[in-house]
Amino acid sequence: xxxxxTLKSKDKTAQALNYKELGDKELVxxxxxxxxxxxxxxxxxxYMLIYKIAYQWCANKSDAEDVTQEVCLxxxxxxxxFDGRAKFSSWLYRIVLNVVRDMQRSRGRQNKRHIALKDIxxxxxxxxxxxxxxxxxxxxxxxRLPQKQCDAVLLVYGQELNHFEVAQIMxxxxxxxxxxxxxxxxxxxxxx
Amino acid sequence: xxxxxxxxxxxxxxxxxxxxxxxxEQNLEAAMLAFDKEQQEKLKQKNKxxxxxxxxxxxxxxxxxxxxxxxxxxxxxxxxxxxxxxVLLPLALMYNSTTSLTGLNSPLGQxxxxxxxMQLSEGFNKEKPAKLEERTRGENxxxxxxxxVAPVAESEVSEMAVSSPAIQMESKxxxxxxxxxxxxxxPTTMDGQAGDKFSSEDESSLFITAQxxxxxxxxxxxxxxxxxxxSQLENGIMPNPDAVRIEExxxxxxxxxxxxxxxxxxxxxxxxxxxxxxxxxxxxxxIGIKGFTPELSERPKSNLVLLIDSSGSMNAPDxxxxxxxxxxxxxxxxxxxxxxxxxxxxxxxxxVLEPTKASEKRKILKALERLSAGGSTAGxxxxxxxxxxxxxxKSDSSNNRVILATDGDFNVGISTPxxxxxxxxxxxxxxxxxxxxxxxxxxxxxxxMQALAQNGNGNAFYIDSFLEAKKVLSEEILGxxxxxxxxxxxxxxxxxxxxxxxxxxxxxxxxxxxxxFNNDKVDAGDIGAGHTVTAIYEITPVGSxxxxxxxxxxxxxxxxxxxGNKQEYAFLKLRxxxxxxxxxxxxxxxxxxxxxxxxxxxxxxxxxxxxSVAAFAQKLRGSNYADNMSYDEIEALARGAKGxxxxxxxxxxxxxxxxxxxxxx
Numbered sequence: 001x002x003x004x005x006t007l008k009s010k011d012k013t014a015q016a017l018n019y020k021e022l023g024d025k026e027l028v029x030x031x032x033x034x035x036x037x038x039x040x041x042x043x044x045x046x047y048m049l050i051y052k053i054a055y056q057w058c059a060n061k062s063d064a065e066d067v068t069q070e071v072c073l074x075x076x077x078x079x080x081x082f083d084g085r086a087k088f089s090s091w092l093y094r095i096v097l098n099v100v101r102d103m104q105r106s107r108g109r110q111n112k113r114h115i116a117l118k119d120i121x122x123x124x125x126x127x128x129x130x131x132x133x134x135x136x137x138x139x140x141x142x143x144r145l146p147q148k149q150c151d152a153v154l155l156v157y158g159q160e161l162n163h164f165e166v167a168q169i170m171x172x173x174x175x176x177x178x179x180x181x182x183x184x185x186x187x188x189x190x191x192x
Numbered sequence: 193x194x195x196x197x198x199x200x201x202x203x204x205x206x207x208x209x210x211x212x213x214x215x216x217e218q219n220l221e222a223a224m225l226a227f228d229k230e231q232q233e234k235l236k237q238k239n240k241x242x243x244x245x246x247x248x249x250x251x252x253x254x255x256x257x258x259x260x261x262x263x264x265x266x267x268x269x270x271x272x273x274x275x276x277x278x279v280l281l282p283l284a285l286m287y288n289s290t291t292s293l294t295g296l297n298s299p300l301g302q303x304x305x306x307x308x309x310m311q312l313s314e315g316f317n318k319e320k321p322a323k324l325e326e327r328t329r330g331e332n333x334x335x336x337x338x339x340x341v342a343p344v345a346e347s348e349v350s351e352m353a354v355s356s357p358a359i360q361m362e363s364k365x366x367x368x369x370x371x372x373x374x375x376x377x378x379p380t381t382m383d384g385q386a387g388d389k390f391s392s393e394d395e396s397s398l399f400i401t402a403q404x405x406x407x408x409x410x411x412x413x414x415x416x417x418x419x420x421x422x423s424q425l426e427n428g429i430m431p432n433p434d435a436v437r438i439e440e441x442x443x444x445x446x447x448x449x450x451x452x453x454x455x456x457x458x459x460x461x462x463x464x465x466x467x468x469x470x471x472x473x474x475x476x477x478x479i480g481i482k483g484f485t486p487e488l489s490e491r492p493k494s495n496l497v498l499l500i501d502s503s504g505s506m507n508a509p510d511x512x513x514x515x516x517x518x519x520x521x522x523x524x525x526x527x528x529x530x531x532x533x534x535x536x537x538x539x540x541x542x543x544v545l546e547p548t549k550a551s552e553k554r555k556i557l558k559a560l561e562r563l564s565a566g567g568s569t570a571g572x573x574x575x576x577x578x579x580x581x582x583x584x585x586k587s588d589s590s591n592n593r594v595i596l597a598t599d600g601d602f603n604v605g606i607s608t609p610x611x612x613x614x615x616x617x618x619x620x621x622x623x624x625x626x627x628x629x630x631x632x633x634x635x636x637x638x639x640x641m642q643a644l645a646q647n648g649n650g651n652a653f654y655i656d657s658f659l660e661a662k663k664v665l666s667e668e669i670l671g672x673x674x675x676x677x678x679x680x681x682x683x684x685x686x687x688x689x690x691x692x693x694x695x696x697x698x699x700x701x702x703x704x705x706x707x708x709f710n711n712d713k714v715d716a717g718d719i720g721a722g723h724t725v726t727a728i729y730e731i732t733p734v735g736s737x738x739x740x741x742x743x744x745x746x747x748x749x750x751x752x753x754x755x756g757n758k759q760e761y762a763f764l765k766l767r768x769x770x771x772x773x774x775x776x777x778x779x780x781x782x783x784x785x786x787x788x789x790x791x792x793x794x795x796x797x798x799x800x801x802x803x804s805v806a807a808f809a810q811k812l813r814g815s816n817y818a819d820n821m822s823y824d825e826i827e828a829l830a831r832g833a834k835g836x837x838x839x840x841x842x843x844x845x846x847x848x849x850x851x852x853x854x855x856x857x
Contacts, residue, residue, distance in 0.1 A: 031227070034234070039227045043220055048211075055208035064208065065215045072223030076230045142203065157203040179508060185200070186504060 024088035032080045039079070043072055046092060053096045056158045059139070063103065070099045086168045093159075093169040097151065138188070145184050148172075152180035395815055396703070398695045400741055401688040407696055408704040410716030411481070411680045411725045412437075413671070414645065415664075416630055416638065416654035418444035421812065422844070423656035425851045433813045435638065438698030439727070441809035445841055446668075447724045447798040449480040458677040458770065459483045459719055461781060465761060465788035466795050468730055469829055470807055470821035473738030475788060477684075477694075477729040478799050479764065483676050485722035493529040494673050495547075495590040496522075499578040501598035502536045502563050510656065511632040515597050516560050518629070518661035523557070525669045526550035533581040534559050537574025547585035575615070582624045591673060592624040593650070598641075599632040616648040625649040627672065629664070631656075642701065649678065649718055667839070671720030677768040679716040679776065682727060683709045686762045690785055692739045693732040695817065697806050709767060712776050719768070726802050730817065731761065760784055792829075800833035801842060808849055823853035 019027070019041040027045075030038035047068070054067035074095060082091050142153055148170065155166040156177070167174040399407065417440035424431040452460040462480040469476075498519060506512040526532070528551035534544040545559040578594045586592050616626055626648025628641045645652035651672065653664045664672060681704060686694050696703075708714040719725060732738045766779040789795050792803070807826045810818035827849045834842045 034231050036224065036227065036231075040220070040224060043223055047216060047220070051211045052208050061209050061211070065211055065219070068211070069215070069219040069222060072219050073226045076223055076226035138200075138203070142200075153200060154203065157200040175509065182507070186507065188200070 025082075025084045028079055028082050028084075028088065039076070042079075043075070046089070047072075049089060050092065050096055053093060053159070054100060056154055057097065057100045058103075059143075067096065067099050067103055070103070071096050074099060087165070090165055090168045093155070094171075097169075141188050142184070145187060149180045149184040149187070152177050153184045156181055395813065395817075396696045396698070396700050398693050398740065398817075400693055401686045401691045405688060406683060406685050406706050407694065407729070408681065408683045408706050408709045409696060409699045409727070410702045410704055411682060411719065411727070412439050412699060412702050412717050413443055413719060413723050413725055414440050414642070414652045415444040416641070416652045417441055419654035419656045419660050420630075420638070422848055423654075425848050425855070428851070428855065430852065430855050431812060436809055436812045437701070438806060438809040438813065439702070440698075442698065442726045442728070442802055442805045443724070445724075445801065445805065445845070446722070447480055447482075447726065447802060448796075448835070449482040449724055449798060451482045452484045454484065457484070458768065459680075461764070461766060461779065463764065463781065463783055463787075464795050464799050465731075465783065466792050466799070466803075467790065469792060469803055469825070470810075470818040471730070471738060473736045474730050474732045476803060477731050477762065477783065478802060479682065479684075479727045479729075480799070480802070481680075481719070481725040481727075481766070483671070483719040483721060483723040483725075485670065486674070486676075491670060491674055491721075493531075493587070493590045494526060494550075495531050495582060495585045495587070495592045496526075496673075497533045497535060497578045497582045497585075497594045499574060499594055499596045500534060500536045500544075500563060501596075505599055506631070508632055511599050512563065514655065514658065514661065515629075515631055516563070517658060518655055518665055519560055519597075520557060521661055522665040522669065523550060523553055525666060531585045532556055533578075533585060534563075535574060535578045535581060536563055543577060543581065547581060575612070579615075579619050579624060582619075583622070586624070591675075593627055593673065594619075594624060594648075595627045595629060596644070597629040597631060599630070613643060613647045616644055620647065620649045625675070628652040630654040646717075647715070649675070649715075651718075651720070663839070663841075668720075668722065671723045674721040675718045675771050676721050678718040678771055679712070679714075680719055680725075680766065680768040681709050681714075681716045681776075683765040683767070684729065684762050685765075686731070687757075687760050688734075689758050690734055690761050691731045692734045692736065693741065695730050697728040697730060697810065697818075699727065709765070710776075712769070712774065728802065728806050729762075733761075758785065761788070797833035797835045801830060801835065804830035804833060805845065808845075808852070812852065823849055823856065827853070 019037060022030070022038070022041070024042065024045075027038045027042045031042060050071050051064055051068045054071070055061070055064035058064045058067060071092075078095065082088065142150055144150075145153065151170060152166060155161050155169060156163065161169070163174045163177045166177045170177065414437075417435060417437040420435050421431045421441065424435070449462045450460050452458065459481050462482070464478045464480075465475050466478070467476070468474040500515065502512065506515070523532070528549050530550040531547045532545065532550050533547045534556075536542065536544050544563060545556060548555055550556070575594075575596075578596075582592050582594055620626070626644060627650040628645045630638070630641050630652065631654075641652045644650075653660075653672075655661050655664065683706070702717065704714065704716065717725075732740070760782050762783045764781045764783055766781075767776045768779075769776045792800060804826050807818055807821050807829070808823075811821065811823070811826065827846055830842065830846050830849060834846070837843055
């Protein structure tokens with residue numbers, strides 16, 4: 001662990017630099033030990049990642065920001081349960097996905113999907129009309145997949161993670177991830 | 193891994209718009225406050241004094257400012273999360289012990305929900321140790337920051353609830369109530385058995401010797417049940433009790449019973465009577481039958497037609513690819529006297545390979561390689577085509593067999609199961625038998641496979657791994673391909689003077705009527721070369737404390753004329769036909785009281801191991817009679833009877849007992 005995480009350095013920049021050099025696990029340990037600055041650094045470092053994950057699953061900006069906020073709040077509470085066996089980012093994926101689920105559950109999801117799709121197609125304005133159609137159809141189809149397949153596809157293709165990481169995030173075997181992806185592809189056959 | 197042409201790749205182009213800076217600051221600030229509050233709570237726990245007021249108020253004011261409905265919605269459930277967690281943990285336990293054990297033949301419509309139940313219990317099993325570990329770890333960390341450990345442990349509990357698997361599972365449960373217009377796919381191979389179908393059979397019941405002295409059944413050399421149970425256990429799932437067929441579990445193993453010396457007496461029986469490991473007051477009557485093992489060269493020519501399911505559902509690593517590798521194993525066991533043909537149904541339908549000498553390996557392997565899974569299970573004339581080819585390549589002395597390999601999506605051209613059965617039965621009389629190889633899980637239709645194999649003079653295997661393929665298609669290939677005795681029936685007449693009650697362990701689906709025994713028209717199981725078959729009766733000797741049925745008050749039910757003597761427990765009769773004969777032969781053996789062993793340690797490990805498998809299978813089935821033997825005791829019995837165990841099958845069994853033991857806790 002780090003030597004003096006709570007050290008009251010006079011030179012603030014030196015300390016900030018110090019934190020920047022720390023690994024996620026060390027920051028977590030320090031934060032769990034009560035170090036405010038370490039926690040702030042962690043959030044700083046991963047804010048965009050959290051937001052991006054949230055955006056991929058929610059597919060609209062305001063929901064993504066809500067999820068991000070909730071994740072930030074939740075992190076303060078559950079940071080302790082991160083044990084360093086997986087990468088911090090993998091662990092983060094799990095937290096974000098759980099919050100997304102919670103949120104989707106707490107709302108009626110039927111109309112949300114509709115909005116989400118509109119949102120995402122607009123935000124990405126692909127080149128041709130034809131491409132745009134395939135693109136939005138693809139999203140629509142992916143989102144209709146059974147939840148695990150949908151997660152697997154988004155993690156593998158959307159987030160470009162390798163199967164090992166996805167397996168850790170989804171807490172299943174690697175072969176299961178491959179299987180989800182394969183099943184998903186089968187369902188999406190018409191589009192691929 | 194990702195192909196260039198993969199259109200799914202376009203998913204990654206979804207660029208998120210820049211998050212709002214203001215929101216970011218708000219979010220970070222809120223998080224810092226939450227962090228502070230958390231620290232405050234810790235201190236509070238430590239000092240047991242209330243200092244956190246100001247922080248709480250500040251935090252609340254932020255929420256009031258923003259009033260994002262989502263957050264407000266969420267704060268309430270999060271507050272109650274500890275309680276939900278506490279409620280859900282025992283629930284998950286209940287699911288684990290009930291759902292996975294009672295998930296009967298589920299129609300596909302229910303699979304989605306059932307599958308989630310499975311995930312719930314499975315996830316719980318898997319996560320539990322990790323969480324416990326986390327908790328201990330958390331306490332250690334806490335000890336650094338704080339003096340007293342006890343309050344930390346308390347806060348740990350509520351935090352565990354937040355991140356506990358139960359709550360994650362709960363949200364997953366709620367996630368997808370509606371299938372959203374798309375066809376719900378079959379549940380996952382890895383963690384589901386919801387689509388697999390098994391027929392539910394009641395446990396063979398106890399008979400009072402005075403009323404029902406005769407027990408008759410057909411032998412069963414199938415082993416599919418054991419492989420299925422194994423694959424489930426290895427995935428951390430308690431198998432569906434209906435999937436457990438005791439006799440198939442016991443018969444999975446080959447036992448070194450005394451072997452016959454020539455093909456004229458195709459098998460040899462060994463009998464032992466010894467104390468029941470799960471009940472002190474009863475005895476086991478253990479009948480072992482060992483089939484004759486001819487030299488490989490004496491094997492009749494084989495005319496095999498592989499009927500391969502290439503429907504879309506076969507497109508999983510443990511299905512079509514495993515099937516291809518399995519058949520290449522089989523190929524190694526054959527030579528130029530044998531012919532092979534391949535028919536596929538669904539996906540790539542039709543004749544894939546006309547009858548070809550097995551020595552033309554490359555041609556056959558190429559044909560196998562060409563198979564690809566895809567398409568729906570559109571009928572086709574699959575099975576009829578297969579039999580036509582078998583007919584074509586048939587010769588007088590050949591062993592003709594259609595080998596059906598499928599995952600259970602059973603659409604081979606004849607639509608009703610009864611019509612299919614009749615068809616196979618008719619072909620059996622034309623000397624073409626049927627073996628069934630089951631692959632994968634998810635929609636494995638065990639019941640139909642059993643019915644088909646039993647009606648087709650064949651056997652059913654469940655191939656869950658390459659090792660299993662090796663066992664069935666390589667090591668025991670002779671038994672699979674060469675029948676040395678057919679329609680083998682067992683009849684045991686118990687002596688009411690010495691045996692008060694008896695029950696047959698397993699063989700529920702194989703019971704025969706008493707009069708069927710001597711009727712050569714009634715079909716029964718076959719024994720392949722080198723096969724061993726085991727049947728076990730649990731008998732309650734007269735005078736034992738275990739007699740469970742009270743005597744009648746108004747009638748004296750003592751058999752009026754008992755001609756028997758007190759020297760014998762029972763009289764064993766075996767009937768069988770030689771492969772090319774239609775008239776059965778009879779073997780008769782008295783089972784003497786004085787031959788019974790008083791101590792289970794006195795009998796050979798071969799018998800002891802069989803008894804331990806029977807005990808395990810009964811326990812998995814939730815037997816009414818053998819449930820009180822603990823997994824530890826079963827393991828100890830099996831361990832002590834491992835014997836030579838050349839291929840490690842028995843060691844594997846022991847590890848399965850161990851898995852079941854930990855799953856049941």
